[in-house]
Amino acid sequence: xxxxxxxxxxxxxxxxxxxxxxxxxxxxxxxxxxxxxxxxxxxxxxxxxxxxxxxxxxxxxxxxxxxxxxxxxxxxxxxxxxxxxxxxxxxxxxxxxxxxxxxxxxxxxxxxxxxxxxxxxxxxxxxxxxxxxxxxxxxxxxxxxxxxxxxxxxxxxxxxxxxxxxxxxxxxxxxxxxxxx
Amino acid sequence: xxxxxxxxxxxxxxxxxxxxxxxxxxxxxxxxxxxxxxxxxxxxxxxxxxxxxxxxxxxxxxxxxxxxxxxxxxxxxxxxxxxxxxxxxxxxxxxxxxxxxxxxxxxxxxxxxxxxxxxxxxxxxxxxxxxxxxxxxxxxxxxxxxxxxxxxxxxxxxxxxxxxxxxxxxxxxxxxxxxxxxxxxxxxxxxxxxxxxxxxxxxxxxxxxxxxxxxxxxxxxxxxxxxxxxxxxxxxxxxxxxxxxxxxxxxxxxxxxxxxxx
Amino acid sequence: xxxxxxxxxxxxxxxxxxxxxxxxxxxxxxxxxxxxxxxxxxxxxxxxxxxxxxxxxxxxxxxxxxxxxxxxxxxxxxxxxxxxxxxxxxxxxxxxxxxxxxxxxxxxxxxxxxxxxxxxxxxxxxxxxxxxxxxxxxxxxxxxxxxxxxxxxxxxxxxxxxxxxxxxxxxxxxxxxxxxxxxxxxxxxxxxxxxxxxxxxxxxxxxxxxxxxxxxxxxxxxxxxxxxxxxxxxxxxxxxxxxxxxxxxxxxxxxxxxxxxxxxxxxxxxxxxxxxxxxxxxxxxxxxxxxxxxxxxxxxxxxxxxxxxxxxxxxxxxxxxxxxxxxxxxxxxxxxxxxxxxxxxxxxxxxxxxxxxxxxxxxxxx
Numbered sequence: 001x002x003x004x005x006x007x008x009x010x011x012x013x014x015x016x017x018x019x020x021x022x023x024x025x026x027x028x029x030x031x032x033x034x035x036x037x038x039x040x041x042x043x044x045x046x047x048x049x050x051x052x053x054x055x056x057x058x059x060x061x062x063x064x065x066x067x068x069x070x071x072x073x074x075x076x077x078x079x080x081x082x083x084x085x086x087x088x089x090x091x092x093x094x095x096x097x098x099x100x101x102x103x104x105x106x107x108x109x110x111x112x113x114x115x116x117x118x119x120x121x122x123x124x125x126x127x128x129x130x131x132x133x134x135x136x137x138x139x140x141x142x143x144x145x146x147x148x149x150x151x152x153x154x155x156x157x158x159x160x161x162x163x164x165x166x167x168x169x170x171x172x173x174x175x176x177x178x179x180x181x
Numbered sequence: 182x183x184x185x186x187x188x189x190x191x192x193x194x195x196x197x198x199x200x201x202x203x204x205x206x207x208x209x210x211x212x213x214x215x216x217x218x219x220x221x222x223x224x225x226x227x228x229x230x231x232x233x234x235x236x237x238x239x240x241x242x243x244x245x246x247x248x249x250x251x252x253x254x255x256x257x258x259x260x261x262x263x264x265x266x267x268x269x270x271x272x273x274x275x276x277x278x279x280x281x282x283x284x285x286x287x288x289x290x291x292x293x294x295x296x297x298x299x300x301x302x303x304x305x306x307x308x309x310x311x312x313x314x315x316x317x318x319x320x321x322x323x324x325x326x327x328x329x330x331x332x333x334x335x336x337x338x339x340x341x342x343x344x345x346x347x348x349x350x351x352x353x354x355x356x357x358x359x360x361x362x363x364x365x366x367x368x369x370x371x372x373x374x375x376x377x378x379x380x381x382x383x384x385x386x387x388x389x390x391x392x393x394x395x396x397x398x399x400x401x402x403x404x405x406x407x408x409x410x411x412x413x414x415x416x417x418x419x420x421x422x423x424x425x426x427x428x429x430x431x432x433x434x435x436x437x438x439x440x441x442x443x
Numbered sequence: 444x445x446x447x448x449x450x451x452x453x454x455x456x457x458x459x460x461x462x463x464x465x466x467x468x469x470x471x472x473x474x475x476x477x478x479x480x481x482x483x484x485x486x487x488x489x490x491x492x493x494x495x496x497x498x499x500x501x502x503x504x505x506x507x508x509x510x511x512x513x514x515x516x517x518x519x520x521x522x523x524x525x526x527x528x529x530x531x532x533x534x535x536x537x538x539x540x541x542x543x544x545x546x547x548x549x550x551x552x553x554x555x556x557x558x559x560x561x562x563x564x565x566x567x568x569x570x571x572x573x574x575x576x577x578x579x580x581x582x583x584x585x586x587x588x589x590x591x592x593x594x595x596x597x598x599x600x601x602x603x604x605x606x607x608x609x610x611x612x613x614x615x616x617x618x619x620x621x622x623x624x625x626x627x628x629x630x631x632x633x634x635x636x637x638x639x640x641x642x643x644x645x646x647x648x649x650x651x652x653x654x655x656x657x658x659x660x661x662x663x664x665x666x667x668x669x670x671x672x673x674x675x676x677x678x679x680x681x682x683x684x685x686x687x688x689x690x691x692x693x694x695x696x697x698x699x700x701x702x703x704x705x706x707x708x709x710x711x712x713x714x715x716x717x718x719x720x721x722x723x724x725x726x727x728x729x730x731x732x733x734x735x736x737x738x739x740x741x742x743x744x745x746x747x748x749x750x751x752x753x754x755x756x757x758x759x760x761x762x763x764x765x766x767x768x769x770x771x772x773x774x775x776x777x778x779x780x781x782x783x784x785x786x787x788x789x790x791x792x793x794x795x796x797x798x799x800x801x802x803x804x805x806x807x808x809x
Contacts, residue, residue, distance in 0.1 A: 020620060024449040027622035034449070036620040040475065040559035062728035063619055063721070064795055189664075192675060222660035227509070238664055238676065243657040245512060246666035246676075247505065248535050254502035258509025258517070259657065261493045262467050266513070266658055284505075287498040 003140050004065040006052040008082040009074030009098075014127035018072065019051030021131060021149045022141065026055045029145035035063040048081040055140060070138055072130050074112070076100050093134050093173075095126065108137050108176040115168055125165035128154075132169015137177050143170065184211035187221075189241045196235055200394035202353035202379030206300050207236050209356060210269065213363035217267075224267045227256040229281060232307050232381075233273035233300035250281030253288040256295055260440035267367070268295040268440075274315040275305045278334050282314075285336075289343030292371040292438040298363065299336055299374070302381035310384030317424065321388040337376045341432045346371030348432040352401040353379040355428065362430065371438030378405070378426065445624040452590040452617045453520075456546055456610065457482035459594030460518050462629045465544070466492035467517035469506035471499055471525060474558040475614040476548035479520035500525035504532040504545065511536075511543045512665060514656030516598055520546035524555060526565055527572075533607050534573025535667045537691060540605035540644070540652065542634055544597045547609060548617040549768075551793050560793020561614035563720055563768040569609045570747045576688050578695035580702070581609040581747040583719040587621040593744065599632040600702065604695055605651055611746065613768065615721045615795060637661060642672040644687075650694030696748050704745035705753045712739030713761045714809055717754075717777055717785075719743040721795055722766040728798045729805065738805065746773065751780040762808050764788055766796045 005022060009015045016038050023036035038051040052065040071092040073083045079099050086092055086105045096109035112129035116122060128150060135146045147166060154162045197203050214224065221242050228234035230249035237244035247255045252270050260268045277285050277299050288297070304322055305311040312325040315336065319328045337350040347369040349362035359377060366373030380386065380397035391397045406421070408429040414421055450458070457479050468483040480496070487494040493510070497503040503519045510517040521529065526547045536543055551557030552564050569581050580600050582593040594610055601608035637643060637653030643663045646652045655661040668676040669684045677683040708730065714737060716726040723742040730738050739757050743750065754763070754777065763785040765774045771787035778785045788804055790796045
């Protein structure tokens with residue numbers, strides 16, 4: 001089945017890297033197909049940043065995301081620019097503290113940035129917390145695959161921190177999916 | 182004949198006009214090549230477009246006669262890919278300082294290990310005598326019919342400022358000094374720039390009351406002043422005649438260089 | 444054996460070049476091609492190669508040609524504005540029969556246009572952009588894997604025919620990431636050496652002279668002027684110019700069938716899409732979701748020299764549809780070879796045609 005996943009936030013949150021990690025997880029470790037694309041341009045610096053991934057069990061022909069069924073949103077501006085038109089049967093994982101609006105589709109509130117800052121000690125891993133929540137709530141890739149892809153992609157010496165962040169993301173995702181907002 | 186082994190005899194007759202200074206510069210360059218003892222299979226001559234740039238076509242070695250202004254960029258590729266090759270570039274004032282000005286300053290900045298000989302005849306000769314960036318202010322040409330109103334570039338000073346390891350300037354009259362300067366340039370790792378003020382009686386002299394070859398050479402010799410004398414006059418506050426240009430060695434230094442034989 | 448990666452198209456292009464033995468890259472940063480230069484800057488020094496950031500694109504292609512004449516495999520990569528700047532020296536490479544590879548990650552033009560968006564607007568420029576008559580080879584990948592594979596192929600074609608060979612990709616394929624495999628080794632075809640006793644520009648039956656790189660002791664004179672078989676300028680004899688230019692064009696054009704690279708799907712179809720580059724993937728998507736329909740597809744991986752005979756592989760074709768990311772550049776080339784109507788489906792703006800857009804047009808033409 002074809003999934004279209006869109007990530008958005010502001011430049012510096014690791015939005016593009018999140019999309020790359022998800023694509024890598026699917027394509028290299030889950031035996032699926034994936035195409036990752038992103039929006040290049042001035043808005044990638046400071047403004048709303050966007051990266052997206054198509055994931056499918058079959059080879060991907062048309063490579064571009066047109067109508068995502070999964071969103072990961074980490075800023076209000078990102079929501080307004082890339083998330084506000086989410087279709088009704090989509091699912092959105094949003095950072096509860098950074099996104100004020102709520103979509104018309106099903107959504108999960110994940111306090112990723114607060115968790116990263118307060119409990120993990122590094123705000124920079126908020127995107128990895130979101131990745132964990134994404135996988136726990138949607139199952140778009142397996143937990144093993146995302147873990148391997150995260151470890152491939154993070155700087156040496158930060159593996160433990162990122163693994164911890166991912167695990168916290170799994171837990172927050174599980175929690176969110178059992179307690180509807 | 183100097184360095185007969187390096188001439189492509191089957192290319193004669195050459196295209197240069199009677200009285201042209203370019204042949205002298207080619208001779209001096211080949212004398213320097215002989216003095217260096219360079220072999221044919223380890224020496225490459227590169228040029229752009231213009232009278233000066235036809236020189237490699239008469240030399241029996243690998244040679245790359247390229248597009249207008251780009252000789253130094255082509256030569257950079259040759260030298261970086263094969264630092265064991267000796268690279269000599271022939272260029273002219275239009276080729277080097279007008280259309281190729283950007284490549285000139287960057288090759289100097291990189292201090293690419295090559296010897297660049299600029300035959301500066303102060304005119305676009307091949308196209309029939311149009312004003313170039315080194316045409317002196319007031320000089321006549323087919324595109325400066327009322328006298329050039331632009332200041333001229335001092336190419337040697339430009340090379341010094343841009344970082345070349347070796348910079349010298351002579352005229353086609355100064356055959357011995359020129360040969361020695363080219364040899365020294367070839368010996369110096371990094372970018373060696375030798376500007377040669379050379380006569381173009383056909384297209385420069387004709388418009389500037391220097392139609393006779395000896396008149397042109399005398400004009401060059403008469404306006405050349407050794408850099409040491411020039412500096413002394415300057416220091417003493419003595420007057421320097423209008424139209425004077427310096428000759429001699431303007432830079433010899435050992436800045437880091439690229440493309441040096443490993 | 445091979446190494447499987449999740450890689451960006453531009454990085455795959457650089458890896459393809461390295462696998463093909465490219466050891467010189469001269470370039471100038473320009474979106475959306477810059478990742479190729481960045482990858483080469485990181486990787487080339489580790490394999491004994493040379494990376495240099497030149498002062499502009501005129502210098503980049505010049506340095507590449509200079510390096511190529513030392514027998515080094517050399518490449519540059521750019522996009523629209525830089526490609527325009529390279530035109531004069533691409534003609535020089537064609538005239539001097541310099542084997543080299545030029546990658547164009549096409550973006551929206553004219554002028555500065557859309558630096559971060561895709562286009563296929565340079566498809567005629569890559570064939571006809573430099574002045575005078577010559578012929579080139581141009582390849583059009585549609586996936587990250589093909590960025591690798593066709594870059595390798597570009598080097599081999601450049602060597603074999605001694606022509607500047609163009610990889611005409613675009614922002615979509617250059618920037619997307621997909622799974623791809625890097626084989627342990629690839630087939631590399633070196634240029635045929637200049638035979639003892641042969642003149643430097645004396646060609647055999649295939650029209651391609653042997654190659655004697657600088658430093659091999661053959662004292663080759665290379666010039667962009669019209670030259671004879673010795674390499675010596677001969678700029679006034681009509682016969683000399685005729686002989687040279689005909690050979691430069693014919694050596695590529697006469698190999699059209701041999702080097703053709705295209706994919707035919709549903710040859711019995713009456714409605715046939717003709718594509719190159721990423722619009723082919725939209726067509727494949729449409730065919731996948733309409734499997735019973737009578738749709739054919741000719742996908743070109745090599746666009747120049749144009750393989751007009753490939754159009755004959757659809758004997759029942761009633762109409763050809765050509766989605767291109769331009770105002771209809773290659774459509775003329777198809778039109779002049781077939782009697783059926785050829786419908787241009789231009790897409791301007793930087794994005795791929797959507798499957799829905801093509802379905803609408805498909806329905807209107809059946």
